[in-house]
Amino acid sequence: MYKGIVLKVTTEYAVVIAEDNSYCKIAFKEGLIPGQKIYFFEEDILISVAKYEREEGFKNFRKKAVALSVMAACIVFFILFNGVPGLESKGSSYFAVVSVDINPSVELRLNEGCYVIGVETLNQDGKKVAGDYLLGLTVDKAVSQIVKKAEEMNYLNSESDTVLMATALNSVETGRIEELMTQLTNIQLPEEYGYLIIPMERDEIEKAKENKLSLGKYALLDLAGESFQAYEVRNMKVKDLVTSKTIKEKLQEKQEKNQIKNKTKKVEDKKVEDEKVEDEKVEDKKAKDKNTAKNNPAEKVTLQGPYLENKQDNGKQDSIRQFITEKEPPGQGKNTNKGKPNNEELKIKQ
Template sequence: MNKGIVMEITEKSVIVMRPDGRFQRLARKKRNCEVGEEITYADEGINWRNLSVAGRSAIVAAVVFCLVLFASFQGKLGSQEVVAYISIDINPSVEMGIDIRERVVELHGLNEDGEALIQQVDYKKKPLETVTAGILNRAESMAFSKGEAEIVIASTVIQPDSKISDTLIAEKLRLQVKEYIQTSHPTQVDSYHIASFAAPQEVREVASQNGVSMGKYTVYLNAKSSGAAITLDELKTRSVLSIFKESPEMAQMMAPDRLPTKAAIKQLMEEEKSGELDKRLQERLINREKADTNKGSTISLPDNTAPANEQKSSTVPSGSGKNDNNKDDKDSGNSRTVNARPGSPHSSVVTIPGVVRQADKKDDRDDRDDRRRGNNRDDDDDRNSRSIWDNRNSVEKRLREEAAKRLEEQKKREEEARKKLEELREKAEELKKKQAEEYRKRLEEERKKAEEQRGKDEEKRKEQGNRDENQRKKKDDDDSDSKKEPASGGQSLQNADREPEKVWNGSFTFPIFNPHP
């Protein structure tokens, strides 16, 4: 039940002022009340019969608008539509799909260990942080039990208009995993390495087609770009930790300060589609093989390290001065190169004193030139790789700075909006108080007027009552006098013999003396 003070009364309605200062019109019905009186009443529903056509149309339009608004926001507020995916590679490898409120609506295992990991994880409509914590707890008895791990976190947004930042999500999960490791393995923090980055949507599509996660496919692209020979089949069955142990350059490639950006990953994907990565990898492998062959193809041995039997067969003792070979030996600088015999512990070419072959010298020069060219090419590739990574790092740094700047601007806008909202609330509160005060004053005036009117009405009623009482008394007196008048006449006749009296108007008698007794 509600209470209100009657402010105005009409033939069909009563206007009351509620305790919050608002006015409300009520149907008068059979209410018997006065202005200034406090009454109680129940809430009245919508009376469709009394509504006009315009009122009914307005209500129907409002209902339709609410339905359309609910339908338009259904996908953003209450649906379970996936707007972003996050993959976590620890071996197990898992992937989560989240909605616009960052609640997990999908959870998949990307390998056998991942399928086993998610069996007892409750994820439906749970926050992303809660599901991640459950995955980390389950992985404690699997990957984390080894005391070391390479953790790769990748995220991508599949609906750009969802206003969710994949970079911020990846960074948030990285901090959560880092905090978990610091808490669970405080003495082994340096043995756990975490890499997190945002990937393009195309990476997830290609990775899903090949049966790997976004993180592992990104590792695959960067490995090929750096000249590391690795296949997708190896990534399916092996952990990132084992791959990085065999290829330290790949581990350095996924260092926190050298992580690829979305633009760099997209460029690598285009090169993979065009075959440029395979061509570059093949060239690097050939150059590396040539360099390794050239390094182990020749060994220069001093005179005292040559085999004894070869020294005897190729060098004449100093006492036999008649041998023509001595002259040739002196002219040639007492050094020649011949092929070593098969099975020699040395390489295929051995430097032996006293034997010189021009073809061998030319081969040596060619080998040195090839090695020099190969080394120069490798140096150029390394410089190009470093330049590419430096560019990627600079781009990533710029993107992070821009993201931080946008986040700061958004916080400022939110703070300004909050201040404006607070000011509006204060103004509304002041206006409400002012209106309530005015209503109270009006109410007080109405009450005073009502009290004065009641006093006047009471005085009028009292005066009217007094007049009525006087009239009643006068009427009673007149009635009593009319009843006494006949009795007075009879008494005068009975006393006629003794003393005559004159009756005048039945009220006064005067004695009359008879001159003749």
């Protein structure tokens, strides 16, 4: 009997990493999900001997029977490896590291194919959003899952929140760092948050560990200079760090030099654009009102008796009546001929 963790599940098989760090392709069973810890037996392991016999013929099969026996016993790596192309053993060295910080802090270790072969949670919040279920996923899917979990658990809930990502190659092959940066920048993530992506050097991986910080938070500590101590950065939220004066200025400098990536908040940009359009509408209206007032000075309104009785604004109606009464010529009283308005129209300024 074997014990392992499910990395990938299809309708026909599942890929499992066993306790000895070998990878197995086992028969599909209902209920299997990535990240699940399971027990499985020798008969669950898929070794396609029948298919091989049909393709190679019985004669060739007999010649290679010994080799196949060894492969079946040892669960040979290159046959079972097909489920996750390029996936390495969990215990082997990693090609790159990607840290993801919100308040949860998580580090992902990747192989050359950018599949996750190791997960490390750096605080209690990190344990809530990350775990073995990320093993075997591509880096873009793993980051998406972390952000999704963080959003569901309200670690991300406002436009001021920022997701900090940092990456470094654990290799002398430095040329691929830009490729990895581009891959992280192109991940489809919720648009209402900010995403800061910082490239790091290989030696900074160890420096981050020495300070008990994620790679991303170590990057911010380095930018802060003497403004913050490691223990302060360790316990601070990313949005508080990136908005602090010193770090914010340093980040802006690096961004201007194109040394870091800053995914624009599309929602925030849209909000600014909407406000700009609204301001333009207000200014246009003011300009039109000004032109109207200039071209049309206060008009004299001709009012007759019946209009006064029907006017809805009682305040203005009383004022008009008072004005008419005061302006009546001496000796002229109210018109006693009901239904026959005075032939002289009264013109007043409204």
